[in-house]
Amino acid sequence: MELTLPQRIYFLSAYDPGKTDFTATGLQFRGQRLRAAAFAVLVTDGLVRTDGKKAWRLAEKAPRDTFLHGVWDELPADKAQGWLRLVHNKAHTAETPVREQLREAGYVEEPHGHRLNPLAKHKGAPSDPGGLLALRERTRGPVLADALPEQVPDEDVTLAVLCAEGGTGALFTGKEQKAHKETLKRFGAHFDARVPGLRAALLTSILSARSVGGGWS
Numbered sequence: 001m002e003l004t005l006p007q008r009i010y011f012l013s014a015y016d017p018g019k020t021d022f023t024a025t026g027l028q029f030r031g032q033r034l035r036a037a038a039f040a041v042l043v044t045d046g047l048v049r050t051d052g053k054k055a056w057r058l059a060e061k062a063p064r065d066t067f068l069h070g071v072w073d074e075l076p077a078d079k080a081q082g083w084l085r086l087v088h089n090k091a092h093t094a095e096t097p098v099r100e101q102l103r104e105a106g107y108v109e110e111p112h113g114h115r116l117n118p119l120a121k122h123k124g125a126p127s128d129p130g131g132l133l134a135l136r137e138r139t140r141g142p143v144l145a146d147a148l149p150e151q152v153p154d155e156d157v158t159l160a161v162l163c164a165e166g167g168t169g170a171l172f173t174g175k176e177q178k179a180h181k182e183t184l185k186r187f188g189a190h191f192d193a194r195v196p197g198l199r200a201a202l203l204t205s206i207l208s209a210r211s212v213g214g215g216w217s
Contacts, residue, residue, distance in 0.1 A: 003107070003135075004065050005155060006037040010098050011132050012139060012163050013170040029206045031091030033162050033170070034098055036202045038071040039086060040158050043195045047072055052196035054080035067097045083201035091205065139163070140171060146183045149190035160184070161191045165199060166206035 003011070013030045039055065042048040047063060048055050057075035074090070075081060102108040109125050126132050139159045142152045149157050163171035164184050177184060192199055 004068065005041050005158065006034045006067055006094075006098050007102060007107075008135060008139075008159055009033050009037040009162060010095070010102065011126065012136060012159060015126065015132060015136070029091075029166060029170075029209065031094040032087055032202055032205045032209070033165075034067075034094040035071065035087045035091055036162050036198055037158070038068055038094075039083075039198055040162070040191075040195050041068060042072055043198070044154070048075065050083070050195065050197055051080070054082050055086060055197075056080040067094075067101060070097065083197045084204055087198070087201045088205035088208065091209075136171070143172065143180050143183050143187065144176065146180060149187045152187075154194065157187050157190055161187050161199060162202065165202050166210075 010030070013033050039048060042063065043050060043055070045063070046058065047060060048057055050056075055075065056079065057072060057077045059077045063069050063072055075086075099108065106127055109127060139156055141147075142156065143160050143164075160171070161184070164177060165188075167174065167177055172180070172184075188199060
């Protein structure tokens with residue numbers, strides 16, 4: 001499956017391979033994860049810089065992907081903004097453009113169901129469940145095998161970290177997160193060295209939204 005990092009987060013954060021559909025619980029906080037994934041890509045690609053607390057856009061060539069471009073374009077080139085604000089404030093706007101990208105590319109089928117159901121827009125089975133299952137196992141495998149993050153592609157480390165942050169069971173069950181706590185801690189530290197401050201902002205956003213029963217896209 002040729003997917004951007006945010007698109008992979010979209011699938012990994014809520015897809016239930018046992019039901020071949022998206023779980024309701026996994027949808028919570030997905031907007032924050034999508035925003036964090038976008039900024040992780042932008043920092044890695046050298047289009048955004050950070051001092052660990054704030055981030056700012058570099059006046060260079062914009063990303064070609066429409067979702068990444070939209071996130072990048074929010075940042076003024078001459079003014080840094082705090083990570084928490086960047087992850088949290090527009091989290092509710094993140095899912096729709098990514099979902100539409102996937103539908104236009106044929107990765108997600110149009111949802112069926114009652115239009116009055118508030119979760120109906122999140123439904124729609126993936127067109128390649130086998131490829132998605134392979135993506136899930138590729139991302140889960142190194143953590144469950146307690147691999148060192150240096151032995152894992154950086155994108156896979158990022159996926160595991162962003163899905164596990166907040167302990168919501170998006171990709172790993174609570175039991176799995178507890179059993180592999182030290183591995184996830186090492187993965188987190190590895191991610192922090194590459195994109196300092198972003199993971200802490202994601203966790204703060206999740207905890208803040210959870211305290212008021214929010215976090216839904």
